[in-house]
Amino acid sequence: MCQLVCRIGAVLFSIKPSFVARSSARYSCLNTSLSSYGFERQPFPSVLICCTLLDYRWEEERYTDGSKWRFLEHKGPVMAAPYEPLPSNVRFSYDGKSMKLSLGAEEVATFFAKMLDHEYTTKEIFQKNFFNDWRKEMTSEERAKITDLKKCNFNEMAEYFKAQSEARKAMTKEDKLKIKAENERLLQEYGFCIMDNHKERIANFRIEPPGLFRGRGDHPKMGMLKRRIRPEDIIINCSKDSKHPKPPPGTKWKEVRHDNKVTWLVSWTENIQGSIKYIMLNPSSRIKGEKDWQKYETARNLKKCVERLRHQYREDWKSKEMKIRQRAVALYFIDKLALRAGNEKEEGESADTVGCCSLRVEHINLHAEKDGQEFVVEFDFLGKDSIRYYNKVPVEKRVFKNLQLFMENKQPEDDLFDRLNTSILNKHLQELMDGLTAKVFRTYNASITLQQQLKELTNPDENLPAKILSYNRANRAVAILCNHQRAAPKTFEKSMQNLQAKIDAKKDQLAEAKRDLKGAKADLKVRRDEKALESKKKAVERVEEQLMKLEVQATDREENKQIALGTSKLNYLDPRISVAWCKKWGIPIEKIYNKTQREKFAWAIDMADEDFEF
């Protein structure tokens, strides 16, 4: 075990194994490997993570008390820009008569005006929620007067904002540069913190500005006012011995605390759901990177025992206990279909969406026979973010029979797994494998699918663009498995047409190049101009390659119309699989990961060689 730990440490940072166990020496020697990262941060204390994962002897060294850091210093959040009142020529009118709104009421009105050409301002719930909250911000005179949203005219406001955004677009280069410089200054001042010995990038250092809440899907709270966060609402977390962030002049923070059991720097409670919002570190940070690495190591552990688990849940399909059968069928879905766990949700608080454990009878249809297949389960439900999950899956007979049993004497709106919830399921999983929870299956199945698809689809003889197409297809297989969908881009049809036009033009060009080549061949017999012939041949090859590249691009784009690759790439695919694949086929990593992604996955880029196996 120890050897393994040391080997990883050594591969990662080229340090002598003898240094590995000595924490005092850790940072000084790890510092020397900084350059290999190519950007200014220290690598993770890899040794300790490996220890957590592989060898508990070293865990005590730092993590047994659950602390996440020793020193934390930051400048606090950037508050939302204060409200800028409308110029007096921009008027709001009610019932055909223009009226000047009080500052508070005006601000909320502008939120609505800004969204006017968005579809959801036409929705009844949105309007009702907005109007209700807006009236709370009005003076009593305004409230007495403004009683019907239909009589409100926000058009001048909307026009004003449109004009403003046009003006912004039309700004001179210098002005744009000025804004850019200001943003950069803000980033430099507030966008970083010191955590232990590292300067780390903060993910979201700005307080969310006020506005109208827009949940996803059919959200009962859409249109409600998301109120402005004041310093008095904000809790600061930093270490005692750090320079504490200063609240804006004349204000106070709600609290300054020093809790090193958590990773957040700033928090506040949001008024729509009453949930807590946090400012945390960027994915490139040590603390996020370690966690990410750990996540994939847990998934790899699952790989080692997944067959045992599958055998187990298949046995459990036969259990005398209903609870166990339900658990086993749910687990089968989670494993086979990569469904989410599915916590219960409070009705009326958010959109009606479900995951595995919260599936209702109405979400599945059983077909003893469908399209020539036996025992087909037809899923149709809204999952996270109200994305529809629709799938027809042939299942084993025993699963099918169990489902029939679970559905007996139930109404469509009853829970399919009435004896099960995520807590029960996860407790069971924890007993089967250390660190196992429902979501590990998603990570595991996503990563293993990528690895296996890459193996299957990569053709050694193909050129770079074709290999990248294969990668994207493997990625796509995962996105489909995880049901990562997106709305087809608004410009999709046009962009497809443009590409097709390019392809047609390229085809013409190729035909011409071929004609030229033929001519050169004929010429050869007349005068011995080998050079001319060679150059024509080259030209044909070049154009052929360009054409092929375009065609590959078209295929890729077409197949990707409604599929979002980003989410799986960022959250489910062990980056070491991709890194190894790139190394194996000599693909520059930039073709797979952009700058941000390379920063997030620096640990993997550094540690995986072409032999890496998930």
Add this chain to the structure above:
DNA sequence: GATGCAACTTAGAAGTACCGAT
């Protein structure tokens, strides 16, 4: 077990930057 809260990961949309074609 049920419930509620806190902390953290995962998610698609919207906004913005950037790059190649004209």
Add this chain to the structure above:
DNA sequence: ATCGGTACTTCTAAGTTGCATC
């Protein structure tokens, strides 16, 4: 230099998980 469209970044909502409390 400008325009149009794609690629990347930002935003913040919506999940999962674990723990405390009854």
